[in-house]
Amino acid sequence: MSLDVLxxxxxxxxxxxxxxxxxxxxxPAAGAMDRPALDLANALCGNAPEAAALEFTGxxxxxxxxxxxxxxxxxxxxxxxxxxxxxxxxxxxxxxxGDTLRIGALRxxxxxxxxxxxxxxxxQVLGARATHLRFALGGIDGRPLAAGDTLPVGEAxxxxxxxxxxxxxxxxxxxxxRIVAGPQDDYFDADTLALLTSAVFTVSPQRDRMxxxxxxxxxxxxxGHDIVSDGIVPGAIQVPASGRPMVLMADAQTTGGYPKIAxxxxxxxxxxxxxxxxxxxxxxxxxxxxxxxxxIAERARLREVLAGLIPAxxxxxxxxxxxxxxxxxxxxxxxxxxGDLE
Amino acid sequence: MNSGTTPENxxxxxxxxxxxILPVGDTAMTVQFGEVVDEEVNRRVIALAEALRSAAPDxxxxxxxxxRSLLVSYDPEILRGAALERHLHGLLxxxxxxxxxxxxxxxxxxxxxxxxxxxxELAEAKxxxxxxxxxxxxxxxxRVYMIGFxxxxxxxxxxxxxxxxxxxxTPRLDIPAGAIGIxxxxxxxxxxxxxxxxxxxxxxxxxxxxxxxxxPFLFAAxxxxxxxxxxxxxxxxxxxxxxxxxxxx
Numbered sequence: 001m002s003l004d005v006l007x008x009x010x011x012x013x014x015x016x017x018x019x020x021x022x023x024x025x026x027x028p029a030a031g032a033m034d035r036p037a038l039d040l041a042n043a044l045c046g047n048a049p050e051a052a053a054l055e056f057t058g059x060x061x062x063x064x065x066x067x068x069x070x071x072x073x074x075x076x077x078x079x080x081x082x083x084x085x086x087x088x089x090x091x092x093x094x095x096x097x098g099d100t101l102r103i104g105a106l107r108x109x110x111x112x113x114x115x116x117x118x119x120x121x122x123x124q125v126l127g128a129r130a131t132h133l134r135f136a137l138g139g140i141d142g143r144p145l146a147a148g149d150t151l152p153v154g155e156a157x158x159x160x161x162x163x164x165x166x167x168x169x170x171x172x173x174x175x176x177x178r179i180v181a182g183p184q185d186d187y188f189d190a191d192t193l194a195l196l197t198s199a200v201f202t203v204s205p206q207r208d209r210m211x212x213x214x215x216x217x218x219x220x221x222x223x224g225h226d227i228v229s230d231g232i233v234p235g236a237i238q239v240p241a242s243g244r245p246m247v248l249m250a251d252a253q254t255t256g257g258y259p260k261i262a263x264x265x266x267x268x269x270x271x272x273x274x275x276x277x278x279x280x281x282x283x284x285x286x287x288x289x290x291x292x293x294x295x296i297a298e299r300a301r302l303r304e305v306l307a308g309l310i311p312a313x314x315x316x317x318x319x320x321x322x323x324x325x326x327x328x329x330x331x332x333x334x335x336x337x338x339g340d341l342e
Numbered sequence: 343m344n345s346g347t348t349p350e351n352x353x354x355x356x357x358x359x360x361x362x363i364l365p366v367g368d369t370a371m372t373v374q375f376g377e378v379v380d381e382e383v384n385r386r387v388i389a390l391a392e393a394l395r396s397a398a399p400d401x402x403x404x405x406x407x408x409x410r411s412l413l414v415s416y417d418p419e420i421l422r423g424a425a426l427e428r429h430l431h432g433l434l435x436x437x438x439x440x441x442x443x444x445x446x447x448x449x450x451x452x453x454x455x456x457x458x459x460x461x462x463e464l465a466e467a468k469x470x471x472x473x474x475x476x477x478x479x480x481x482x483x484x485r486v487y488m489i490g491f492x493x494x495x496x497x498x499x500x501x502x503x504x505x506x507x508x509x510x511x512t513p514r515l516d517i518p519a520g521a522i523g524i525x526x527x528x529x530x531x532x533x534x535x536x537x538x539x540x541x542x543x544x545x546x547x548x549x550x551x552x553x554x555x556x557x558p559f560l561f562a563a564x565x566x567x568x569x570x571x572x573x574x575x576x577x578x579x580x581x582x583x584x585x586x587x588x589x590x591x
Contacts, residue, residue, distance in 0.1 A: 020403060020404060020415075022493070022558075022559075024391075024404065024405060024407060024489065024562075024563070025489050025494060025558070025559040025562070026489045026491060026492055026494055026495050026533070026551075027493045125553050126558060135492060135534060137493070137553065180366075180368060181365070182364045182365045183365065183371075183372045183374075227377065228377055228378060228408075228410050229408055229488070229490060229491075230372060230408045230410065230413065231366070231370070231372060231408055231413025233367060233370045233413070235367050236366070236367075253490070253491060253492070254406055254490050254491075255406070255408050255488065255490030255491060263366050264367065265367060265368055266367060266368050266369055267368075288365045288367075288423050289422075289423070291368035292368045292418035292423060294368075295369070295418050296418060299419060
C-alpha cells in the first residue's frame with residue numbers, strides 16, 4: 001500500500017516515538033512533538049502507539065490513496081476532506097483507492113498528526129522512522145515531505161472507524177506549565193529564580209522542532225552563561241547569553257554549553273508544544289517526585305483513553321439509519337451499533 | 343538554591359569538589375563529577391557509565407557521558423528518581439576508575455588541502471612551518487571526551503597547548519564530514535557536514551558516523567586517538583576503520 005503526496009504542507013514530516021538508544025553517540029531523539037496526540041491517531045487506526053505517522057503544522061497537505069485505507073487526524077480540530085467531503089478530526093475515516101485527501105488547516109493547535117492503518121512504513125534508521133531534519137535522519141531522506149513523494153504504508157487488518165469518548169481539549173495556557181528546578185539552577189541568583197515563576201512568558205515565533213524561544217522576561221545567569229557541555233533532554237530550559245530562555249524540544253541536540261535553569265515536567269511538554277504563538281503563560285515549580293507522580297498519572301489516563309475508544313459514525317445516527325437497522329432486523333439496539341450514545 | 347545532592351559518604355574529587363546528582367526533570371538526572379575539562383573527571387564519568395551498564399536497574403533507559411557529567415535517563419513508571427539516586431550513590435561509593443585504557447585508533451589524515459583550509463594560516467600565526475604543525479598535531483595522543491553536538495561528532499582532549507586557537511567569530515557554512523578541527527583547547531573529528539566556527543587543518547577519509555554501516559559510530563567516549571599523516575593516494579588505499587587495540591576491560 002502507499003500514499004502519494006500531491007502537495008505537502010510547509011512542515012510535514014514522518015515521526016514516531018523517536019530514537020532512544022544512541023544519544024551517547026550524539027543522535028537526538030526526534031519523534032512526535034505531541035506524543036499523546038500521535039498515540040491517539042495511531043490507536044484510532046488500530047496501530048501500535050509507536051507506529052510512524054505524519055506530523056504537520058498548519059496545513060498537512062494533499063494526498064492520493066494508493067489503496068483503501070483507514071486514516072485519522074489528531075492534535076487539534078482540522079479541516080479534512082475526502083474527495084471534497086468533510087470528515088471529522090479525532091475519528092478514523094475510510095479512504096478508497098484513488099481518493100484525494102486534503103488535510104488542513106489545523107485550528108487552535110500547532111502540531112497535527114495523520115495516522116494511516118498499517119503505519120508509514122519507511123525503513124528504520126538507528127531504530128526509528130522519525131525524521132530529524134537538521135541531521136537528515138529517518139523519514140524520507142531526512143527531510144520534510146514534498147510533492148511527488150510516495151509514502152509506503154504497512155499492511156493492516158481491515159479495521160472499523162473509532163473515536164475517543166471525549167475529544168481532547170485544546171492546549172490551554174490558563175494552567176501554569178510545571179517545571180523542575182535544575183540542573184544548573186545554582187547558576188542563577190534568588191531574584192532570577194523568583195522571576196522564573198512570577199513572570200509571564202510569551203511563546204515567540206522563533207519555534208521549531210528543536211526549540212521554542214520565550215519572550216517576556218530575560219533571565220541573567222549570575223555564574224555566567226557558559227558551562228562545560230553536559231547532557232540535554234527535551235524540556236530543558238536553556239538560557240544563553242542573550243538572556244532569552246529557550247525550551248529545547250524533540251529534535252534538541254544531546255549536549256549543550258548553556259546553563260539550564262529548569263526542566264519542563266514531561267506531563268506538560270506536549271501542552272507547551274501545542275500553545276499557539278503569542279500565547280502567554282506562567283511556570284510553576286514542582287518537586288521531581290511530584291513531576292514523576294504527574295507523569296505516571298497522566299500516562300495511566302492516556303492509556304485509559306486509548307483503551308476506551310468507541311465506534312465512530314455518530315453522525316449517521318439518523319432516523320433513516322435506525323430504520324435501516326430495524327428493517328434489516330439484525331440489530332435492534334442502536335447502542336450496540338453506535339457504541340456509547342451518552 | 344541548590345537542587346543537587348551530595349552522596350552521604352561525601353565522595354569528592356580533587357579537581358572541582360563533590361560529586362553532585364542534579365535533577366533533569368522527571369525522566370533524567372545528571373551525575374556531575376566536576377565543571378572543568380579534565381581527564382580524571384572524564385575517566386570517572388566513563389567508569390560510572392560502565393558500572394551502570396553492568397548493573398542496570400529495570401527502568402534505566404540510557405546514559406550520555408559528557409566531559410564532566412553523566413546524564414542518566416529513566417522511566418519513572420518503572421524506576422523512581424529517588425530509587426535511581428540511591429542506586430547511583432551505591433555505584434559511586436565503589437567506583438573503580440582504574441579500568442583498562444580505551445581503544446586506540448590510528449586515524450589517517452590528509453593534512454592541508456580543501457578541507458584543511460586553515461593549515462597554512464594557522465602555522466604562520468604560530469610561527470612554525472606547516473610541517474612542524476602537522477608533526478606536533480600527529481605526535482600527540484588524544485582522549486575522546488565525549489560524542490555530542492551531532493551524530494558521531496568527536497570531541498578530543500589532549501591538544502598541545504601551542505595549537506590552542508580561538509574559534510572564528512563568524513562560522514563557516516559548509517565544513518565537510520571528516521574534517522579535523524581545532525576549537526579553543528579542544529580538537530575534533532567532524533562527523534557530518536555543516537557550519538562550524540572551528541579551524542580545520544585536514545581531513546580523514548574515515549567517517550565517524552555512517553548510518554548505513556553495521557557499526558554506525560566509530561568512536562566512543564573514553565577511546566584514545568592518534569593521527570597518522572597520509573597522502574591522498576594513501577588515504578584512498580587505507581584499510582577500513584578499526585581500532586588498533588580492543589578495550590580489554
